[in-house]
Amino acid sequence: MTTTTYDAIIVGGGHNGLTAAAYLGKAGKRVLLLERLETLGGAAVSAQAFDGVEAWLSRYSYLVSLLPQRIIDDLKLDITLVRRRYSSYTPDPRDPRRGLLVDNDDARATAESFTRIGAPADEFELFSLFYEHCRRLTEALWPTMTAPLLTRSEAKRLVTGAGGSSEWQAMIERPIGEVISTHLQNDLVRGVVFTDGLIGTFSRADDADLQQNICFLYHLIGGGTGDWDVPVGGMGAVSAELTRAARNAGATLLTRAEVVAVAPSSSVRYRVNGTEHEAHADWILSNVAPAVLDRLLVAGTEVRYGREQLAAGEPSAGPFESRPFGIGTAAAANPNTSREGAQVKVNLLLSRLPKLRDSNVTPEAAFGGTFHIHESWSELDAAYLAAAAGSIPDPLPCEIYCHSLADPSILSPELREAGAHTLTVFGLHTPARLVTAENNDEMRERLQAAVLASLNSVLAEPIENLLMTDATGRPCIETKTTLDIERAVGMPLGNIFHGGLDWPFAKDDAVLDTPAQRWGVATAHPRVLVCGSGARRGGAVSGIGGHNAAMAVLESE
Numbered sequence: 001m002t003t004t005t006y007d008a009i010i011v012g013g014g015h016n017g018l019t020a021a022a023y024l025g026k027a028g029k030r031v032l033l034l035e036r037l038e039t040l041g042g043a044a045v046s047a048q049a050f051d052g053v054e055a056w057l058s059r060y061s062y063l064v065s066l067l068p069q070r071i072i073d074d075l076k077l078d079i080t081l082v083r084r085r086y087s088s089y090t091p092d093p094r095d096p097r098r099g100l101l102v103d104n105d106d107a108r109a110t111a112e113s114f115t116r117i118g119a120p121a122d123e124f125e126l127f128s129l130f131y132e133h134c135r136r137l138t139e140a141l142w143p144t145m146t147a148p149l150l151t152r153s154e155a156k157r158l159v160t161g162a163g164g165s166s167e168w169q170a171m172i173e174r175p176i177g178e179v180i181s182t183h184l185q186n187d188l189v190r191g192v193v194f195t196d197g198l199i200g201t202f203s204r205a206d207d208a209d210l211q212q213n214i215c216f217l218y219h220l221i222g223g224g225t226g227d228w229d230v231p232v233g234g235m236g237a238v239s240a241e242l243t244r245a246a247r248n249a250g251a252t253l254l255t256r257a258e259v260v261a262v263a264p265s266s267s268v269r270y271r272v273n274g275t276e277h278e279a280h281a282d283w284i285l286s287n288v289a290p291a292v293l294d295r296l297l298v299a300g301t302e303v304r305y306g307r308e309q310l311a312a313g314e315p316s317a318g319p320f321e322s323r324p325f326g327i328g329t330a331a332a333a334n335p336n337t338s339r340e341g342a343q344v345k346v347n348l349l350l351s352r353l354p355k356l357r358d359s360n361v362t363p364e365a366a367f368g369g370t371f372h373i374h375e376s377w378s379e380l381d382a383a384y385l386a387a388a389a390g391s392i393p394d395p396l397p398c399e400i401y402c403h404s405l406a407d408p409s410i411l412s413p414e415l416r417e418a419g420a421h422t423l424t425v426f427g428l429h430t431p432a433r434l435v436t437a438e439n440n441d442e443m444r445e446r447l448q449a450a451v452l453a454s455l456n457s458v459l460a461e462p463i464e465n466l467l468m469t470d471a472t473g474r475p476c477i478e479t480k481t482t483l484d485i486e487r488a489v490g491m492p493l494g495n496i497f498h499g500g501l502d503w504p505f506a507k508d509d510a511v512l513d514t515p516a517q518r519w520g521v522a523t524a525h526p527r528v529l530v531c532g533s534g535a536r537r538g539g540a541v542s543g544i545g546g547h548n549a550a551m552a553v554l555e556s557e
């Protein structure tokens with residue numbers, strides 16, 4: 001066993017770990033980052049998903065909203081983000097020959113679209129006003145995401161001072177379903193608005209724990225505007241730039257280096273090619289999910305994820321499924337560490353864009369923004385209830401987006417010329433509880449079939465006819481269940497945010513004595529910090545978890 005010493009060791013090489021490594025390296029710290037996979041970037045990666053086909057898909061995460069310009073500037077990241085002209089398109093589930101197209105560049109066309117789906121005359125105006133109101137709150141809170149935490153009262157004062165007192169009440173104090181359903185009348189319009197509260201979050205509009213509100217806030221707060229942009233080159237390009245910045249800053253980045261134990265006294269044990277090593281540091285920054293960190297802090301030799309750990313009959317140090325985390329480590333940073341994920345992700349490569357049943361909208365416009373299917377207010381609620389009762393919702397609510405329309409650079413020149421396109425589908429309300437180690441293969445097939453059926457219900461031709469084939473003749477489609485995601489990138493229960501999201505401010509009675517507490521990255525161990533999605537403000541592709549943990553380290557010295 002070899003032993004080495006650093007200023008900081010980062011456990012996990014997701015985009016947040018890379019961000020922390022870059023900031024700390026820039027500040028002159030000796031940094032070791034350990035990633036168990038062959039590639040860096042975690043769930044922010046591009047992959048050639050289909051054998052012999054030159055298309056580099058954003059395999060998991062795909063759009064960027066929460067990456068602050070400050071991080072891009074500080075780390076001199078060469079990242080291009082493309083703004084989408086169309087916000088969304090949603091076929092009317094009662095008659096998919098019509099649908100709602102929200103065109104950011106054409107208010108008149110959007111208003112006509114509201115009329116076409118039978119929304120009340122003032123619905124478009126109220127819809128626009130709703131988002132204007134939301135911006136009062138999000139514009140006030142966004143700059144605080146990369147600063148020491150405000151308390152709840154301080155955040156409220158900030159928002160109220162910006163003229164947003166009723167917005168605070170509607171978005172932070174009351175279930176978000178209340179304001180959506182009182183402000184808007186049309187079932188489809190309400191649903192389109194509410195989907196932002198359901199990405200990766202298994203909730204209902206009126207849930208008292210307000211997880212849907214927090215998820216909604218994270219989907220609207222990015223840049224203050226909530227725009228979701230397309231990263232040119234795919235999500236892998238974002239992580240590649242962060243990798244470059246970390247390396248240029250002198251950080252040592254090791255891949256295929258699995259951390260097997262973390263000692264709170266600041267050492268880690270990790271394995272490379274079957275050989276165990278030990279490294280010491282003043283600080284350990286955890287880019288892995290809080291649940292995984294809990295497990296590493298008590299770990300012996302092998303770290304399993306979620307259900308596999310339970311299936312192996314291992315002791316309850318990291319009870320992923322049924323109990324809240326109890327050993328008092330990472331749970332200090334985020335009390336929702338055992339919250340399940342609720343999505344199915346499907347990537348497809350098509351020979352061309354499919355034709356729609358709605359002849360008023362071109363496929364380029366419909367797939368140019370977020371394409372919602374079966375996401376009306378009532379369908380979302382019915383889907384939640386079906387899933388809670390143990391079934392795959394039918395129809396399955398889905399969000400679709402076409403990367404190659406905004407950024408064809410992810411396709412080879414031949415595919416581009418041939419008119420091929422990628423589609424990414426994010427199916428909602430498919431909670432991790434539906435999938436087990438035993439039924440995962442069957443559920444993957446059933447979930448994929450449900451996604452295709454949902455898509456076909458609004459298309460003028462079966463999507464299967466447009467699937468390209470790979471070098472072995474297999475159709476170019478890949479489906480990832482929550483368990484697949486847990487196994488691939490170590491997100492327990494497939495939760496895309498490493499656990500339930502938390503408000504971006506501290507409770508009024510929170511102890512904020514140390515830099516780690518003030519930056520929202522503390523664990524119960526003073527020298528072990530959270531630098532990933534599980535940090536208080538770390539959810540999504542943002543680098544904020546990494547930035548904030550690095551700031552806590554630097555401020556402590």
Ligand SMILES: Cc1cc2nc3c(=O)[nH]c(=O)nc-3n(C[C@H](O)[C@H](O)[C@H](O)COP(=O)(O)OP(=O)(O)OC[C@H]3O[C@@H](n4cnc5c(N)ncnc54)[C@H](O)[C@@H]3O)c2cc1C
Nearest residue numbers: 012014015016036042043060061062063259532533540541
């Ligand atoms: C299907 C899907 C779609 C999503 N879509 C979006 C989107 O469009 N936009 C968006 O903003 N966000 C999206 N997200 C969420 C976003 O991807 C995550 O919040 C983000 O990737 C978290 O980054 P991270 O660096 O904190 O952690 P991760 O990306 O989870 O990285 C953690 C890293 O730690 C490594 N690791 C785990 N255990 C060990 C160990 N024992 N030793 C060493 N290394 C270890 C993992 O291999 C991984 O590389 C999506 C996520 C998923 C899964």
